[in-house]
Amino acid sequence: MTLILLALLIAVAFEFINGFHDTANAIATSVSTKVLTPRQAIVLAAFSNLLGAMAGVSVATTIGKGLVDTAFVTPQTLFCALIGAVLWNLLTWWLGLPSSSSHALIGGLCGATLASARNQWSVIHWAVRNPASGRLEGLWPKVVAPMFTSPVMGVFLGFLVMLALFLLLYRLRPSTINRVFGKLQIASAAFMGFSHGTNDAQKTMGIMALILFSGTQGGAFDHLPAALAFLHTPEFKIAFWIKLLCALTMAAGTTMGGWRIIRTLGHKMVRLQPIHGFAAEATAATIIQIGSHWGIPLSTTHVISASIMGVGATKRLSAVKWGIVGRMVWAWVLTIPVTAMLGYGLERLMLLFG
Numbered sequence: 001m002t003l004i005l006l007a008l009l010i011a012v013a014f015e016f017i018n019g020f021h022d023t024a025n026a027i028a029t030s031v032s033t034k035v036l037t038p039r040q041a042i043v044l045a046a047f048s049n050l051l052g053a054m055a056g057v058s059v060a061t062t063i064g065k066g067l068v069d070t071a072f073v074t075p076q077t078l079f080c081a082l083i084g085a086v087l088w089n090l091l092t093w094w095l096g097l098p099s100s101s102s103h104a105l106i107g108g109l110c111g112a113t114l115a116s117a118r119n120q121w122s123v124i125h126w127a128v129r130n131p132a133s134g135r136l137e138g139l140w141p142k143v144v145a146p147m148f149t150s151p152v153m154g155v156f157l158g159f160l161v162m163l164a165l166f167l168l169l170y171r172l173r174p175s176t177i178n179r180v181f182g183k184l185q186i187a188s189a190a191f192m193g194f195s196h197g198t199n200d201a202q203k204t205m206g207i208m209a210l211i212l213f214s215g216t217q218g219g220a221f222d223h224l225p226a227a228l229a230f231l232h233t234p235e236f237k238i239a240f241w242i243k244l245l246c247a248l249t250m251a252a253g254t255t256m257g258g259w260r261i262i263r264t265l266g267h268k269m270v271r272l273q274p275i276h277g278f279a280a281e282a283t284a285a286t287i288i289q290i291g292s293h294w295g296i297p298l299s300t301t302h303v304i305s306a307s308i309m310g311v312g313a314t315k316r317l318s319a320v321k322w323g324i325v326g327r328m329v330w331a332w333v334l335t336i337p338v339t340a341m342l343g344y345g346l347e348r349l350m351l352l353f354g
Helices: 002-021 023-032 038-053 058-065 075-095 101-116 139-169 174-217 226-231 240-254 259-268 274-293 300-313 322-352
Strands: none
Touching: 002 075, 002 101, 002 174, 002 240, 023 038, 023 174, 023 274, 023 300, 038 174, 038 240, 058 101, 058 174, 058 274, 075 101, 075 174, 075 322, 101 139, 101 174, 101 322, 139 274, 139 300, 139 322, 174 226, 174 240, 174 274, 174 300, 274 300
């Protein structure tokens, strides 16, 4: 019981860290273009994240029961997965690298479950056809393939959107464009925050629901007092209190900011004006919304970073600081393998020492 409560506490801590780690990605362009002050951007992001986190559970369901065999998932497994993800998130935050909290959590979950199953690789749902929908689900179609396709879409669509805006507005004076898109970027920033909430907040919801489900299956809640009966979860479901707790926690984390990552995305990678910020945010938010609809746990970090690259490339290719991009790509590539190894190693240690 103690480990279950500790795992839930770590899950809440992960959501809080996600709030200031990944939400920085959502508000970076608005701050760097000076459309919003840091304080205004944080308030807007916190509110829009809160609303987005309360909308839907498709991504939470994918995380909770679509990637690994839940028969081998225990509260201890999830505890190790979360610790691995938190360690990686804190390291990349300290280095100012916009890595993916989503992929950190998924990597930790897969690695810890593999260790819990004593190296039975079949516990990882790589690609499984859903008999009800006929669609492929699992790690490959829901995580690995989108990890590559969503940034490509971000670059390509960001470039096209920015190009279209140039062609439509090239006769207008720069001062007019900045004034108009300064206002429009507030809307695109809110849309970006909402999209972040619909996707990222749900990942922790899925983990918390899985903690309670595995604890119930293991009999940990058989003798709970009436006041704690809500923890008893005989079937996997996302309770309203879990949604509300995750939404409020992410909003609270957002208020902490994430200025190291904001500097990387909004200043170091490419210099942005309001029209560029609008194009990048609108592109990224649309892609994330599509992913949320299909239950795909996309990386907000990957999508907004790629969209900024695509938008910046319309100036000229040299406008994008490719050295910074290279460091980010390494963080993207390493996140799942590193967190999987961390989750695996922590779970093996727990099993070894009982």
